[in-house]
Amino acid sequence: MPEKKQDVFNDKMRRYNFTAVEKKWQTIWEEEEAFETKADYSMPKFYALVEFPYPSGQGLHLGHPRPYTALDIVARKRRLEGYNVLFPMGWDAFGLPTENYAIAQGIHPAIVTKENIAHFKEQLHSIGYSFNWSREVDTTDPGYYKWTQWIFLMLFRHGLAYKKEFPINFCPSCKVGLANEEVVDGKCERCGAEVTRKVKNQWMLRITDYAQRLLDDLETVDFVERVKVSQANWIGRSEGADISFPIENTSAQLNVYTTRPDTIYGATYMAIAPEHPLIDEYIADIKNSGEVLEYRSLSQNKSDFERTEMAQSKTGVKLDGLLAYNPISEELIPIYATDYVLMTYGTGAIMAVPAHDERDYEFAKKYGIPIREVISGGDISEAAYTQMQGSVCINSPLIDGLSADEGKEKMIEILEERKIGQRKVNFKLRDWVFSRQRYWGEPIPLIYCEDCGWVEVPESELPLQLPAVDNYRQTDDGDSPLSLMPEWYNTTCPKCGKPAVRETDTMPQWAGSSWYFLRYTDPRNESALAGKEALAYWMNVDWYNGGMEHTTLHLLYSRFWHKFLFDLGIVDTPEPYAKRTSHGMILGTDNQKMSKSRGNVINPDEVIGEYGADTLRMFEMFVGDFEKTAPWNADSVKGCKRFIDRVYAMQDFLVSGDGYSDELAGLMHSLIKKVSYDFENLKFNTAIAAMMKAANEIYKAGSITRGELRDFLILLNPVAPHVTEEIWQEAGYAGRLYEAKWPEYDESKLSENYIEIPIQINGKVRAKANVPADASEEDVALIVRENEAVTSYIEGKAIEKEVYVAGRIYSFVLKQ
RNA sequence: GCGGAUAUGGCGGAAUUGGCAGACGCACCAGACUUAGGAUCUGGCGCCCAAAAGCAUGGAGGUUCGAGUCCUCUUAUCCGCACCA
DSSP, X not given: OOSSHHHHHTTTOOOOOHHHHHHHHHHHHHHTTTTOOOSOTTSOEEEEEEOOOOXXXXXXXXXXXXXXXXXXXXXXXHHHTTOEEEOOOEEOOOSHHHHHHHHHHOOOHHHHHXXXXXXXXXXXXXXXXXXXXXXXXXXXXXXXXXXXXXXHHHHHHTTOEEEEEEEEEEETTTTEEEOGGGEETTEETTTOOBXXXXXXXXXXXXXXXXXXXXXHGGGGSEEOHHHHHXXXXXXXXXXXXXXXXXXXXXXXXXXXXXXXXXXXXXXXXXXXXXXXXXXXXXXXXXXTHHHHHHHHHHHHHSOHHHHHHGXXXXXXEEEEEEEEEOTTTOOEEEEEEOTTSOTTSTXXXXXXXXGGOXXXXXXXXXXXXXXXXXXXXXOTTTSXXXXXXXXXXXXXXXXXXXXHHHHHHHHHHHHHHTTSEEEEEEESOOOEEOOBSOSSSOBOOEEEETTTEEEEOOGGGOXXXXXXXXXXXXXXXSOOGGGGOHHHHEEEOTTTOSXXXXXXXXXXXXXXXXXXXXXXXXXXXXXXXXXXXXXHHHOSBSEEEEOGGGTTTHHHHHHHHHHHHHHTTSSXXXXXXXXXXXXXXXXXXXXXXXXXXXXOOOOHHHHHHHHXXXXXXXXXXXXXXXXSOEEOOTTTHHHHHHHHHHHHHGGGGEESOSSOOHHXXXXXXXXXXXXXXXXXXXOHHHHHHHHHHHXXXXXXXXXXXXXXXXXXXXXXTTTSHHHHHHHHHHTTOSSOGGGSOOOOOOGGGSSOSEEEEEEEETTEEEEEEEEETTOOHHHHHHHHHTXXXXXXXXXXXXXXXXXXXXXXXEEEEEOO
């Protein structure tokens, strides 16, 4: 050991060349297949999953490494704990940017994709992740999308895929259909033209059939609360009743859905969507039909954006000549067409209760419709009163005096008895629009035959490959480029053999990512999406981390597909993911989202070049609470680099001894406990802080035993795998660090013999006392009284109360 | 508008879930070692103050021996969804 500690750090300071060292270990790990899964299915397994990236042309940005490093830490820890770990990576490579690049440059998207993947892969390698590269998947690989298509066929065969007219966003200037994310403020992202709606015949998936199960099973999984809440809100279950209102002087009934049957006496008008078929049916009876039809076409031409823009002020038009009959209040009430009622939810018609619904209130005020209070508790001259809790039904002869909740139940019973309505559950969740009029996606494996209708492409012909095209652009009508290729789409009907045509739409980007976690379990299987045994062993995903932005799309879609495959008996579990966590975004140094246009993007390659991969990994974890957004701070990165250098230099005070020294034993045991706990609970920042603090203590102590350094290196290894592996080798420990065993701590050795407890007098800390850790309350009371500061405070004053919280605090309350 | 979060030093952030507010890091200050320092080591560092005391977790109240943490009200910011009957 050197005489003076600082001597070590002058010219003699031990340093290492992180670039060379990191490269060295990455090569060794690869050669030794250090992180590959074991074929031994008797081992306990752990499946860690991060969302596979879209390989964009820009390469990785600083946001990518945050979740990857987090689960890499967990995966590495699990391996050290003796688990067989599956930690795969792949590419969600179908998508718009690549396609747009292809359109602009005329280069086949497959070629661009290949280049981008190579770049991404190299970057990921340079960060030292322990991914199972032998299991890499690529959604654009025909060997992969064969099974995406196969799952679609199964959905079709089981009646979960159907075709329907559906409006899409269309840019009249670019003449292309746009995804929602390409529409910014109602304008085309590229050319800025106003986006309109265009009705297309689209494939839809019946995710709504699974709405109840998708909601119920949230109870069975360990997802962070905010994810569960968003999914539940998105599914949007509500309970109410369908009720029929006869139309006077006709045989028609107007069916409505309401969650508030208890307010039916307050229904003073009916409101229907402008598209509602009632208008067409009784157009002859509507005196102002011209006005009504004009209103309809006006609202139909509005884009979604305009419609929400207009939400400020409600508009509508009364159907002159038609009146509805309220079957409970036995009154005749007017009917309005208005676009605040949506054709796509419920029945497209509502009973409007202005007194107890804010929208109806606003509408009734504007059009001078009576507002009748039927639930007490509010002031309806001011605003609609919508509370149910603690409210009582009034002006409602059949349910007067009941609470709103009871009134609702009672009214549903009455409606069912009289056969004018029934209990009904509704969901906000819509079916999934599954076709895209694009090139760069999985072709939908269906054929249309004049005689047989839609017919499956035979399974033996899968994958149905994307053909080479001359032009990747949509037609002026917004159809897929495949629709310009008669040589591809003309075929024969697999059923009857007559001439028939292929579907030219492709699948959305969400398709490939809806089941990729299954493919990782057995990625090269050619006869099934994955082998039974592999699925049984590896599923469920034990821990899945991903962005909040995928909560209501990818996460819900993949749960849906998984449940469908479960129903078919292909997978054994009703849910794919046992646990889901979410990371916060990394912002630029200006506290803004990193983006090319803001010019605040930092490339991870720069950080690796200047400080090394271990430092990048550590800082990504140290920057703040994993679940919160955090701004990148280029200066703070240095702190992590310094710490790593200090750890490297610890070898200079290495002394013999496989165990812990008396001086550091308590520190080591509590460090093992802290780090083990924090790594499991997304508290990477405090785990690193604890290791930094421990390093400071070790420097103060001036020596470290071989046993202490060994365990310290193992704890730090998941965060900084290269440097720890290097020290392991240089210091002469046996074997590889990646094969070491995660240390255990001894609870009895955590605490010191003596502990310092603060003494409060009237709520303020005035003194501290050292007491034996195992002292009784009586003992502590005596020790505390010996303290001079305490005696000076309590002398001559009456003690009103004394509180001792064992090991924490001693508190006196004095009479003032 | 609805839903979800967040607010703590100059900065990023800690706080065993009601028990010493500011761990750890950055920046800064002083000293050491240096031909040199964008290296390293040692120490300091919430505000106010000579010190003692006092004041401090967006703001205002409250509960408690004790509140960043619990309750009520309020302000600001961020994210998601947009008339879901």
